[in-house]
Amino acid sequence: MNTEDVLNEFRDAGALLEGHFKLSSGKHSSVYCQCALVLKDTWRAMKLSAAFVEKLKATGVDVDMVVSPAMGGVVIGYEVARTLGIPGVFTERVEGQLELRRGFEIPRGAKILMMEDIITTGLSSRECIESIEAAGGHVVAAGCLINRSGGRAEVGVPITALATIDAPIFDPSEVPDELKNIPAVKPGSRGLNK
Numbered sequence: 001m002n003t004e005d006v007l008n009e010f011r012d013a014g015a016l017l018e019g020h021f022k023l024s025s026g027k028h029s030s031v032y033c034q035c036a037l038v039l040k041d042t043w044r045a046m047k048l049s050a051a052f053v054e055k056l057k058a059t060g061v062d063v064d065m066v067v068s069p070a071m072g073g074v075v076i077g078y079e080v081a082r083t084l085g086i087p088g089v090f091t092e093r094v095e096g097q098l099e100l101r102r103g104f105e106i107p108r109g110a111k112i113l114m115m116e117d118i119i120t121t122g123l124s125s126r127e128c129i130e131s132i133e134a135a136g137g138h139v140v141a142a143g144c145l146i147n148r149s150g151g152r153a154e155v156g157v158p159i160t161a162l163a164t165i166d167a168p169i170f171d172p173s174e175v176p177d178e179l180k181n182i183p184a185v186k187p188g189s190r191g192l193n194k
């Protein structure tokens with residue numbers, strides 16, 4: 001699948017949103033990729049994961065386990081792990097910090113794929129990688145469905161993205177007037193319980 005094929009799956013699922021969004025990083029954007037709406041269509045989840053795994057395998061990387069940050073990473077992480085035939089677990093926020101819970105364990109030195117739905121600034125990916133390393137895993141690769149940083153986000157390991165796009169983001173103080181006129185919505189869950 002090329003980038004346009006991936007974006008068409010998002011469009012067909014009504015998941016490529018336009019408006020005024022406050023992102024997880026605190027940045028603002030006029031575009032939001034709502035992965036949950038794509039992945040609710042189980043056939044799309046299978047198709048996108050299969051294409052991702054093909055791309056990941058082409059990099060030659062070998063992984064023992066997939067770890068994803070909740071919420072956005074859970075479904076895609078599970079589906080990618082299922083496609084690879086390896087365990088898939090997730091980290092979740094406890095007082096703001098990503099942690100392994102529910103009895104999930106990472107065997108010491110296991111080679112881990114950190115799997116996200118979206119990478120914008122890479123902040124959540126870096127936090128998840130830190131939590132995996134703290135739990136004894138060795139993160140050898142990062143993956144996502146859409147890297148919307150234009151490929152500029154850095155997470156400390158190579159990133160395999162099914163699609164890479166360059167979707168503009170703005171600091172809160174630099175939001176353009178046409179966006180300011182639209183009330184901002186925050187679809188993601190970071191900070192919801194604070």
Ligand SMILES: O=P(O)(O)OC[C@H]1O[C@H](OP(=O)(O)OP(=O)(O)O)[C@H](O)[C@@H]1O
Pocket residue numbers: 023024025069070071072073116117118119120121122123124125187188189190
């Ligand atoms: O690269 P970044 O700048 O970190 O942005 C991308 C992150 O933002 C979203 O998660 P969010 O924190 O909104 O919560 P969610 O996964 O619960 O939707 C998305 O699922 C990624 O985890």
Ligand SMILES: O=C(O)c1cc(=O)[nH]c(=O)[nH]1
Pocket residue numbers: 022023024025031032033034035072117118119120121148188
């Ligand atoms: O940066 C984010 O928070 C973000 C952007 C996006 O397009 N989709 C998403 O789920 N999160």
Ligand SMILES: [Mg+2]
Pocket residue numbers: 069070071072073124
């Ligand atoms: Mg997330």
